[in-house]
Amino acid sequence: MSPARRRTALALLAIxxxxxxxxxxxxxxMGLLPQIARGTGVDIATSGHYVSAYALGVVVGAPVIAVAAAxxxxxxxxxxxxxxxxxxxxGIVAADSYPTxxxxxxxxxxxxxxxxGIGSVVAASLVSHERRTAAVAAILGGLGVANVVGVxxxxxxxxxxxxxxxxxxxGTVAALTVVAIGVFLPHQPSSGDESMRAEMRALRRGQVWLALLIGVVGFGGMFAMYSFITPTMTELAGLDERYIPWVLAAYGIGMVTGMVLSGRVANRVGVLKGIIAALGAIAALLAVFGWAVHLLxxxxxxxFVLGLLPSIVVPLLQTRLMDVAHEGQSLAAALNHSTLNTANALGAWLGSVVLAAGWGYGAPSLVGAGLAVLGVGVAVLSAGLERRSHRALAQGNGSPQPTADAASASTA
Known part of the structure; x- marks a missing residue:
């Protein structure tokens, strides 16, 4: 490996x-909901709010920080x-009650x-254009490894x-990350005096909002099930609680596998087609999960598969947003995680609702299947509108040649 590629690899690893x-x-x-519930004196359904609280922090922080720090x-x-x-x-270590x-x-x-979001833009800037999805997947791979080992x-x-x-x-690993980024990541200048205004212009693009909506409803389905994975496996599958870490590891291995496959999917079938296919498969699996889980x-x-499929989609959706946002890539990439955590909060809340209603631990996955189907519908709508826009633009120019927008979308 050349010194330049080694430096790039270490920078991506630091992120x-x-x-x-x-x-x-x-x-x-999600794996410790019973313990946290007992430690803070709430029931399982209420402890799901701790998942939502973190997710809401992401929803608020992502756009505000991306714009304010442009x-x-x-x-x-x-x-x-x-x-x-x-x-x-x-603060979490010191907390011991529901409010804290x-x-x-x-x-x-x-x-x-x-x-x-910012890490994805930086990662894409460190590699060639055709390796963008793979670079984004590499830094998002930290999520997958977390679910194999960390969680x-x-x-x-x-x-x-x-x-x-x-x-x-x-918190300790986060502190080490600060040091690693300081040592290995080369200087990354700001975008310039007009960067804040340019970031905000991304919000004028309809395709940006459709991509964000795909994340909200499409991933809400997965989180509706996974937020309650521990009680679901213990109650429906009859699994002893001490073996839950192995189930979480299976999910994490699926995530890592999906991250590895994501770049190949983008190159072979295209970004938007890959999103549609993966969300459809998620809907099908969630529809039968409540039945299948009775067989351990x-x-x-x-x-494992429900770890794999969403992990294919996340880098594809991140790339999609950066393509359609144009000059507002940092905000759009950050908003991707904001919307995914809106999905997290939505899924956890809807799961809490059906559990509180007494529908049983098989119900959250059915709610999730419905949300994933909605995500497919939004993605299909996005593809249809984009094709119509490209045809109209080509006819207006009197030429079938695609525009820059069309070229970036041709991967769909």
Whole structure:
């Protein structure tokens, strides 16, 4: 490997370590819901609000930080976001009641979307155009590794010692990430004096809003099921709680596999077609998950696949947003994580609603299947509108040659 490629790989790895910390804190809460519920004196349905609180922090923080810090050098911004993330986890460690845990989880979620959004733009800038999706997938791969290693280990430690311990470890990894980014990532200048206004212009584009909507409804389905994976596996599959970390690891292995496959899917079938196909498969799997999970081996296999499919979609959706946002890439990329965590909050809330209504642990996955179908519908609508726009533009120019917009969308 040449020195230049080695430097690029280390820079991507430094950002991915931050993704590992973020992925661990986001998903370990789902594995420790019974312990956190007991520790804070609430029931399981109410403890699902801790998942939503973090997600809402991402929803609020991603667009605000991306716009407010548009003029900031990106390297320093990534370091600052991860430093805030580390400090917020000290708040979770000190929290011991429903209000304090809710507040601390909200604060911890604030840097999430902006870190991944800006990190994705930086990653894409470090490689050639055709390797953008692979570079974005590489830093998002930290989420997958978190679910293979971080979440199962943190869940095990939380079960055996204290539910606070995983959050202390996440804060430590976040602090190490600040150092790694400072050492390995080259200087990343700001976009210029007009960057804030340029970022906001992305919100005028209808395709940006459609891509964001795909994330909200499409991923809400997966989170409706996964937010309650621990009680679902123990109640429906009859799995002993001590084996839950292995189920979480299966999900994480699926995530890593999906991240690896995402770049290949983009190159072979196209970005938008890949999104549509994967969301359709998610809908089908969620529709039968409540039945399949009664067979333990089949339930675990489906957990693996339900880790794989969304992880194919996330880098595709990130690339899609950067393509259609044009000059507002940082905001659009950050908003991707904002909308995915809106999906997280929506899914967890809808799952809580059907559980509180007494419909049983098979119901959240059915809700999820319906949301995934809506996501497919939005993606199909986006593709149809884009084709119509390209045809009209070609006819207006008197030439069948695609525009720059059409060229970027031809991967769909």
């Amino acid at each position: 991915a370590v931050g993704g590992f910390a973020i992925g661990t804190t986001e998903f370990v809460t 003029k900031a050098p990106r390297k320093g911004l990534l370091m600052g976001l991860m430093a805030f993330f580390a400090v917020a986890h000290l 845990v809710m507040a601390a989880r909200f604060l911890a979620g604030l840097p999430h979307g902006a870190f991944f 199962p280990v943190a869940t095990l430690l939380g079960q055996r010692f204290s539910w606070h311990l995983p959050y202390l470890l996440v 081996w089949l339930g675990v296999a489906m957990v």
